[in-house]
Each structure stands twice: as structure tokens, then as C-alpha cells.
Amino acid sequence: xxxxxxxxxxxxxxxxxxxxxxxxxxxxxxAPAATVVLLMSxxxxxxxxxxxxxQTALMCENNTTQSGTTREYxxxxxxxxxxGILAATRVGPVVSDGTIQAPTYVGCDHGSxxxxxxxxxxxxxxxxxxxxxxxxxxPSGKCYFTPxxxxxxxxxxxxxxxxxxxxxxxxxxxxxxxRVTNTAGHGLICNRLTGNIETL
Amino acid sequence: xxxxxxxxxxxxxxxxxxxxxAMSAQPLQNALANTNHLYGYFRPLLLxxxxxxxSPAYNPGITPTFIPDPVVYVVPVLPSQxxxxxxFMWTLFPKIAGGGTSRFTLQVEWTSGVDPTVGTGSTxxxxxxxxxxxxxxxxxxxxxxxxxxxSLVLDRTATMLRFTVTAVDGPYTLGHVAVQPSVITxxxxxxxxxxxxxxxxxxxxxxxxxxxxxxxxxxxxxxxxSVLRDRAQCLASLVQPYTTTTGSLGGVSYYPRGIMQVMNGxxxxxxFSQTIxxxxxxxxxxxxxxxxxxxxINDTAPSVFVGAGTLTVTGDDGSVxxxxxxxxxxxxxxxxQVTTLGNPDSFVKVQVDLxxxxxxxxxxxxxxxxxxxxx
Numbered sequence: 001x002x003x004x005x006x007x008x009x010x011x012x013x014x015x016x017x018x019x020x021x022x023x024x025x026x027x028x029x030x031a032p033a034a035t036v037v038l039l040m041s042x043x044x045x046x047x048x049x050x051x052x053x054x055q056t057a058l059m060c061e062n063n064t065t066q067s068g069t070t071r072e073y074x075x076x077x078x079x080x081x082x083x084g085i086l087a088a089t090r091v092g093p094v095v096s097d098g099t100i101q102a103p104t105y106v107g108c109d110h111g112s113x114x115x116x117x118x119x120x121x122x123x124x125x126x127x128x129x130x131x132x133x134x135x136x137x138x139p140s141g142k143c144y145f146t147p148x149x150x151x152x153x154x155x156x157x158x159x160x161x162x163x164x165x166x167x168x169x170x171x172x173x174x175x176x177x178x179r180v181t182n183t184a185g186h187g188l189i190c191n192r193l194t195g196n197i198e199t200l
Numbered sequence: 201x202x203x204x205x206x207x208x209x210x211x212x213x214x215x216x217x218x219x220x221x222a223m224s225a226q227p228l229q230n231a232l233a234n235t236n237h238l239y240g241y242f243r244p245l246l247l248x249x250x251x252x253x254x255s256p257a258y259n260p261g262i263t264p265t266f267i268p269d270p271v272v273y274v275v276p277v278l279p280s281q282x283x284x285x286x287x288f289m290w291t292l293f294p295k296i297a298g299g300g301t302s303r304f305t306l307q308v309e310w311t312s313g314v315d316p317t318v319g320t321g322s323t324x325x326x327x328x329x330x331x332x333x334x335x336x337x338x339x340x341x342x343x344x345x346x347x348x349x350x351s352l353v354l355d356r357t358a359t360m361l362r363f364t365v366t367a368v369d370g371p372y373t374l375g376h377v378a379v380q381p382s383v384i385t386x387x388x389x390x391x392x393x394x395x396x397x398x399x400x401x402x403x404x405x406x407x408x409x410x411x412x413x414x415x416x417x418x419x420x421x422x423x424x425x426s427v428l429r430d431r432a433q434c435l436a437s438l439v440q441p442y443t444t445t446t447g448s449l450g451g452v453s454y455y456p457r458g459i460m461q462v463m464n465g466x467x468x469x470x471x472f473s474q475t476i477x478x479x480x481x482x483x484x485x486x487x488x489x490x491x492x493x494x495x496x497i498n499d500t501a502p503s504v505f506v507g508a509g510t511l512t513v514t515g516d517d518g519s520v521x522x523x524x525x526x527x528x529x530x531x532x533x534x535x536x537q538v539t540t541l542g543n544p545d546s547f548v549k550v551q552v553d554l555x556x557x558x559x560x561x562x563x564x565x566x567x568x569x570x571x572x573x574x575x
Binding site for chain 2: 049050051052053054055056057058059072073074075076
């Protein structure tokens with residue numbers, strides 16, 4: 001039986017309390033049969049909360065001219081989450097239709113801000129999709145995950161840049177460090193780190 | 201009395217529960233002990249941000265650069281009501297030609313007000329109150345990523361934090377700043393915490409055939425949800441250096457610092473809008489998402505600019521919600537709500553657009569979306 005983090009289904013609707021009131025009233029003792037139901041609910045709620053971590057979307061570094069830019073950041077994966085982590089770290093320049101919008105009025109004070117040579121050069125993406133996002137892991141970039149990653153093979157069929165990660169089952173630490181190197185100068189490093197969770 | 205929470209969740213297999221166990225301490229005791237674990241070890245990132253900008257000459261988030269002046273970031277925050285310790289983590293990459301000593305001065309201040317322009321003092325409602333430093337780090341290793349962690353108590357009323365980073369010796373990159381609850385290895389009882397969490401004392405039902413009551417069963421839920429809702433998670437972040445200095449170039453008022461800003465170069469033109477940030481955040485198996493938005497936007501125009509930006513949040517099921525952002529130079533807030541498919545790899549996309557008035561520029565200091573499930 002696989003359990004997945006789903007606080008919305010289990011915890012928010014007050015399952016344990018409602019079951020307790022319905023099956024047992026307000027008495028101090030609970031009949032054995034009802035105990036089974038209640039404990040399954042209670043146990044699942046605690047599990048779900050323990051797995052309920054979101055992964056931050058980092059919006060930064062909007063500069064297509066920089067090459068070799070590296071970031072390192074800390075992501076959180078709950079200790080109970082030990083199987084089938086999918087990670088996709090994406091970069092995407094500010095685009096609307098596959099090319100960066102006319103950048104005349106976006107930039108910084110290099111002295112060319114208002115001139116004919118803006119700081120951002122138009123870039124045509126190889127395969128624009130979903131607002132022309134692209135993914136790290138393409139030849140344009142690399143991403144690294146440390147520590148504890150014991151399987152970071154690429155997964156066929158998933159979006160480019162998606163890696164399947166397997167974490168040690170005895171892991172206690174929650175933090176995983178992700179390093180992103182932006183070798184092609186795309187901007188806007190993003191983070192999307194999600195996972196399947198199986199505990200049983 | 202102090203309780204030591206377990207270091208990991210102990211999850212019962214379904215068959216261990218669903219076989220009509222005799223009325224006894226287990227498995228309820230296990231479930232309650234797990235709630236203690238949550239209190240000690242549920243550590244979502246309260247803040248997670250990388251500085252955004254476009255000029256390596258001024259922004260330490262691009263290529264390693266020596267910036268002798270302090271670089272300041274003002275970031276909204278939504279702390280726990282329990283006055284928890286938080287781990288503040290700076291990830292720095294010093295790079296001095298030929299190697300060498302790299303030291304940094306770090307400082308953190310907090311306020312419970314909404315105006316980031318106030319001075320320093322001891323009254324958080326109207327001043328920036330010092331939380332840490334300024335203190336110099338020990339020398340960091342050159343040309344590798346270094347993380348410095350400091351544990352600080354964050355007041356429950358804090359609305360904004362001010363981070364100041366000063367390079368002492370040479371070029372560096374600031375890769376990431378993260379803030380998460382520190383591990384709690386000892387929980388004080390029996391008080392109910394402001395978050396609603398009531399610690400579980402294992403001795404209550406440690407005896408065989410101990411009575412089981414609905415309060416204890418219900419406490420599994422109330423404790424778990426109290427911790428979950430009290431510890432806001434940073435779903436998305438967009439942070440740039442803080443400055444109020446403005447200049448003029450070609451007749452356009454702008455912020456002369458190496459930062460991303462939307463500028464409108466012609467007094468005769470209409471308002472000009474530009475996307476400045478796009479990203480996606482993972483929300484495993486969450487079917488609905490409510491985001492509490494805190495942000496600071498400023499512009500060089502002389503008056504408040506209502507509708508200076510737009511935050512667009514899109515669920516992976518296609519649902520969309522937008523929040524209009526105002527440029528006031530002060531802390532503002534709002535709420536966004538979308539649904540998702542509820543899959544293990546479900547996510548929401550976020551996008552920030554800014555608008556500049558003719559001959560002026562608009563600049564976003566920081567925008568944080570906090571996630572507090574069910575609240």
C-alpha cells in the first residue's frame with residue numbers, strides 16, 4: 001500500500017474528529033472496532049503532514065548574457081520521502097512567443113540601458129513550450145544534487161532535464177543541496193522538485 | 201518536564217492497524233509520538249531566495265564580484281506563532297584571483313511594521329531591531345560553495361527581515377539565503393503552544409490496557425495540523441537588493457543599482473509592462489492551493505502606483521488566479537488561490553509582471569508567496 005502526502009483530503013476536513021464524534025460520542029473510551037478506524041485516520045493525518053513540503057520556486061538572475069553562472073541552494077525533502085523523487089530544475093528567460101520581448105526598457109545601469117544595445121540580447125529558444133520555458137540539463141546547463149542521491153539517471157519520456165532520484169531509505173536529514181550551473185547564459189533559474197512518496 | 205521527540209516518523213503498516221488490535225496503548229501511542237516528531241523535525245523553508253538582478257557589477261548573485269558596499273535585502277516573513285528558533289543559512293561563493301582569505305560581515309534585523317525606510321532602534325513596530333551582527337565570518341574557502349548557518353529566535357510578530365551582506369576581502373557570489381525552523385530536541389510540557397500544539401507525554405498511556413480517549417485520538421489531528429499551519433512555507437520568491445536611491449538618465453527616472461527594473465523611456469508613451477519572473481513550485485498531492493502574498497514594490501514616480509504589477513498563479517490543471525500589485529514602497533499583502541490535479545508531481549506556476557509609467561521605472565524589492573495549508 002502506498003501512501004501519498006495529501007493533506008487536503010485527510011487532514012483539512014477533520015476526519016479524525018468527525019469519526020470520533022460519530023462513532024464514539026464524547027465518552028472517554030473507544031470501542032475496539034472504532035479504534036481501528038480512528039487510528040488509521042489519525043496515523044494517516046500525521047504521516048501526511050510529515051510529508052507536506054512544498055518546493056520553492058526561485059525567481060532570479062534574469063540575464064541572458066551571463067555565462068557560467070552558478071547558484072547553489074538548499075531544498076527540503078522530508079525524511080519519510082525516500083523513493084521516486086522527481087526533480088526538474090528549469091530555466092526560462094522572459095519570453096512571450098519564443099523570443100525575449102523587446103528588451104528596451106528592461107535592464108540595468110550599464111550606461112546602455114536606454115540605448116540601442118540593451119543588456120538583454122534576444123534569444124530564440126530551441127524548443128519553446130509553456131511560455132517558452134526550457135529546462136536545465138540540456139547542453140546549455142547542468143545541475144547537481146548533493147548529498148545522498150544514489151540514482152540520478154535520466155528518465156526517458158520525461159521533460160528534458162528531469163531526473164529520477166532515489167534517496168537512501170535511512171535518511172534523516174531533510175535538506176538536499178542543489179547546484180545549478182548556467183553555462184549558456186539563459187536566465188531565470190527556477191526550481192521544481194516533487195516526488196512520489198511510498199512508505200509501505 | 202521536557203519531552204524528547206523521535207528523530208523520524210514511525211509509520212505503522214496498514215496491516216498492523218487494521219486487524220482489530222486489543223484496546224491498548226498501541227498503536228495510538230505511536231501516532232501521538234509522531235506528532236512530537238513533527239514539532240521537533242517538521243522544518244519547511246520559511247524563506248528561500250536567491251538574489252535576482254542583471255548587473256554583475258553590483259549584484260552578488262551573478263558572477264563573483266567585489267562589492268565593498270553593504271548589499272541590503274528586505275524580505276517579508278511570516279514566522280511561527282511559537283517564537284521558534286530558525287536556522288539562517290547563507291550560501292556564498294568567494295573567488296579571489298589566486299585564492300586568498302574571504303571574510304564577510306553578516307547582519308539580520310527585523311521589524312513588525314510595514315515601512316522599510318524607518319531607522320534602527322528597539323521598538324519593532326516603528327524601527328528595525330537588530331537580530332544578529334553585524335558579525336564577521338571566519339575565513340571561507342575560496343572557489344567553493346560555503347554555507348554559514350546561524351540559529352536565531354524569530355519573533356512571532358515579525359513582518360520583514362533585513363539582510364545585510366558586506367564583502368571584506370574580495371569578489372563573491374551570494375547563491376542562496378534560506379531560513380527554516382531549527383531542530384527541536386527537547387519539547388517543554390505541558391503548556392499548549394500558541395500554535396495550538398499540545399505535547400504528548402508518553403507516560404500517559406505507557407501502561408498495558410491504558411484507557412484511550414477521544415481527546416488523544418483527536419490530538420493526533422489537532423497537533424499535526426497546528427504544526428502544519430503554523431509553519432508557513434515559502435512557495436515562491438523573487439528578491440532584489442534594496443535601495444531607495446534614484447537617478448536620471450535620458451530623462452527617465454530610474455534606480456541606479458545593478459538591478460532588474462521595468463523602465464519606460466518615453467514621456468509620451470503609454471504605461472509599459474514586462475514580465476520579470478517566472479517559475480514553477482512543487483506541491484505534491486495538493487488539490488487546492490492558497491498563497492499568502494507579501495511584497496514590496498517601489499517606483500520612481502512621485503505618487504503611489506496602484507496596479508503597478510500583476511502576480512499570476514496557474515495550477516497544473518489550468519486554473520488561474522491573478523493578484524494586482526501596488527507600488528507603495530511599503531509592505532503589502534494579498535491572497536491567491538488555484539487548484540491543481542492533486543498528483544504527486546503537481547505544481548503551480550507563478551509569474552510576476554511589472555508596469556512602469558512613462559518616464560519612470562518600477563522596481564520590485566521582494567515578493568514572497570507563503571503556503572499555509574488550509575489557512
